[in-house]
Amino acid sequence: xxxxxxxxxxxxxxxxxxxCMLTITKFCENDLFFDIKTGESILKYGVDFKEHxxxxxxxxxxxxxxxxxxxxxxxYKLFSYGGIxxxxxxxxILLGIAIYYVNxxxxxxxxxxxxxxxxxxxxxxxYIQTRVQTITYLLFFLELFFLxxxxxxxxxxxxxxxxxxxxxxxxxxxxxxxxxxxxxxPYLIELFLNLIKDNFKKLKSNKIILENAxxxxxxxxxxxxxxxxxxxxxxxxxxxxxxLKALGNESFDFILEMQKTTPISNTILIILIIISLFIIIxxxxxxxxxxxxxxxGLSLFSLFAKxxxxxxxLIFPTLIIKILYYNYDFSKIKNKWKKLKKxxxxxxxxxxxxIFKQRVMHIALILFLSITIIVGINSLNLKNxxxxxxxxxxxxxxxxxxxxxxxxxxxxxxxxxxxxxxxxNDIPIFVDSRAEVYIKEFxxxxxxxxxxxxxxNFYSYKSVFNKYQFxxxxxxxxxNIYHYLNSDKDYELxxxxxxxxxxxxxxx
Numbered sequence: 001x002x003x004x005x006x007x008x009x010x011x012x013x014x015x016x017x018x019x020c021m022l023t024i025t026k027f028c029e030n031d032l033f034f035d036i037k038t039g040e041s042i043l044k045y046g047v048d049f050k051e052h053x054x055x056x057x058x059x060x061x062x063x064x065x066x067x068x069x070x071x072x073x074x075x076y077k078l079f080s081y082g083g084i085x086x087x088x089x090x091x092x093i094l095l096g097i098a099i100y101y102v103n104x105x106x107x108x109x110x111x112x113x114x115x116x117x118x119x120x121x122x123x124x125x126x127y128i129q130t131r132v133q134t135i136t137y138l139l140f141f142l143e144l145f146f147l148x149x150x151x152x153x154x155x156x157x158x159x160x161x162x163x164x165x166x167x168x169x170x171x172x173x174x175x176x177x178x179x180x181x182x183x184x185x186p187y188l189i190e191l192f193l194n195l196i197k198d199n200f201k202k203l204k205s206n207k208i209i210l211e212n213a214x215x216x217x218x219x220x221x222x223x224x225x226x227x228x229x230x231x232x233x234x235x236x237x238x239x240x241x242x243x244l245k246a247l248g249n250e251s252f253d254f255i256l257e258m259q260k261t262t263p264i265s266n267t268i269l270i271i272l273i274i275i276s277l278f279i280i281i282x283x284x285x286x287x288x289x290x291x292x293x294x295x296x297g298l299s300l301f302s303l304f305a306k307x308x309x310x311x312x313x314l315i316f317p318t319l320i321i322k323i324l325y326y327n328y329d330f331s332k333i334k335n336k337w338k339k340l341k342k343x344x345x346x347x348x349x350x351x352x353x354x355i356f357k358q359r360v361m362h363i364a365l366i367l368f369l370s371i372t373i374i375v376g377i378n379s380l381n382l383k384n385x386x387x388x389x390x391x392x393x394x395x396x397x398x399x400x401x402x403x404x405x406x407x408x409x410x411x412x413x414x415x416x417x418x419x420x421x422x423x424x425n426d427i428p429i430f431v432d433s434r435a436e437v438y439i440k441e442f443x444x445x446x447x448x449x450x451x452x453x454x455x456x457n458f459y460s461y462k463s464v465f466n467k468y469q470f471x472x473x474x475x476x477x478x479x480n481i482y483h484y485l486n487s488d489k490d491y492e493l494x495x496x497x498x499x500x501x502x503x504x505x506x507x508x
Contacts, residue, residue, distance in 0.1 A: 012114045014369035016096040023125040028387030032130040033424035039073025047234045055428035064174040065132045082382035095138045106322045123313040154215025166229040186293035245441040285327040393421040394501040413473035473504040
């Protein structure tokens with residue numbers, strides 16, 4: 001029976017891997033280019049907190065995922081883009097496996113765990129991109145599980161796991177590290193209220209459960225150590241101040257993922273919140289206080305920025321299964337299935353069930369799924385994989401610049417979405433998608449992002465161009481700035497890349 005369970009788990013894991021392989025994004029996000037270039041820069045200059053890609057002098061850069069940048073740089077140098085894609089595919093699959101096993105730990109039901117996993121990874125698939133966030137999602141999911149296990153068991157190994165994950169996160173993705181500390185708050189609040197509930201009758205509830213922590217001293221110690229783990233990095237106090245500095249900056253409003261969420265326009269978010277409310281209120285289920293606080297906190301967190309929605313997608317399905325399992329015995333589903341098989345009308349299902357339980361069929365299915373994965377990965381042509389870069393970035397324009405201009409000594413106007421690709425090719429840039437490099441909070445009052453946005457306005461573009469003394473401008477074809485420069489007697493069009501990009505030169 002144990003071998004049959006192992007084989008069933010292997011089949012579900014292989015199916016999860018196939019779904020991940022079929023749904024993973026094959027488009028290159030612009031972050032990848034500055035990540036590779038930053039890794040190279042770190043090897044050359046160290047983590048010096050200086051900006052080396054823009055021609056604008058005396059800018060700072062926090063290197064807020066320095067360890068990740070080094071990893072990506074080495075993978076790129078060894079295996080090119082195919083190696084990077086393979087890394088993201090592996091992370092995506094590991095995330096799916098983690099979701100499966102965490103749900104299995106809660107529900108004790110393989111099929112329910114598998115279905116929950118598939119639903120979760122399909123909701124999160126558009127967020128699995130060539131960015132450090134992909135690794136962060138996996139680490140945060142594991143952190144939340146280890147927090148739960150530490151609260152329930154008091155086992156010191158979960159304390160150690162949490163500290164290790166926290167140190168990895170602060171060095172891999174510093175801006176999101178503070179979320180590690182925030183995740184502990186629902187557990188600390190439940191612990192605190194549980195300690196004082198005997199003194200306050202109003203705290204006692206038949207619906208909201210205050211559960212005792214197995215080792216409250218260890219949990220409190222974990223909170224302090226996690227809060228201090230941000231110091232185990234080159235940033236010193238920056239992990240504690242970054243979020244506050246960046247919070248509410250109006251220059252971020254033009255970045256789609258930084259814009260505030262409007263729940264009414266996000267169907268999946270609404271459905272998840274409605275399901276949660278239905279389970280809590282209509283089904284009259286009991287709920288642990290920490291789970292209720294997580295639901296409320298994640299829902300609120302998702303409203304701050306569109307990119308935060310992924311944490312609802314990632315955690316809510318597992319949280320819902322956890323709540324249901326606390327109230328209902330999922331093993332009854334197995335008993336109902338056994339009764340269904342005895343019914344004469346279900347002979348077909350009975351026959352399928354008998355075949356499926358045979359070990360030979362299990363092994364044959366595993367082999368089939370394994371071959372499917374191997375063939376699928378082979379069809380991706382990883383050796384020549386390029387993330388559709390030639391179709392998405394100014395590849396030919398950059399080639400023209402490097403071939404015909406003194407490209408290391410020019411002041412080139414670049415735009416937010418492709419600036420990192422230009423920098424990747426050793427051409428000094430104006431701006432790229434590292435928004436924090438160009439906002440005044442981090443650069444002594446230099447609000448470069450505001451200047452970039454002003455270029456879109458006919459009445460202010462000229463003053464911005466004069467301020468930065470651009471020699472050349474690489475712009476989107478048919479954009480507002482393209483039309484401004486095309487009619488500006490001080491600039492001439494010297495190169496056009498299809499109907500996508502245009503390169504202008506300042507006439508001296």
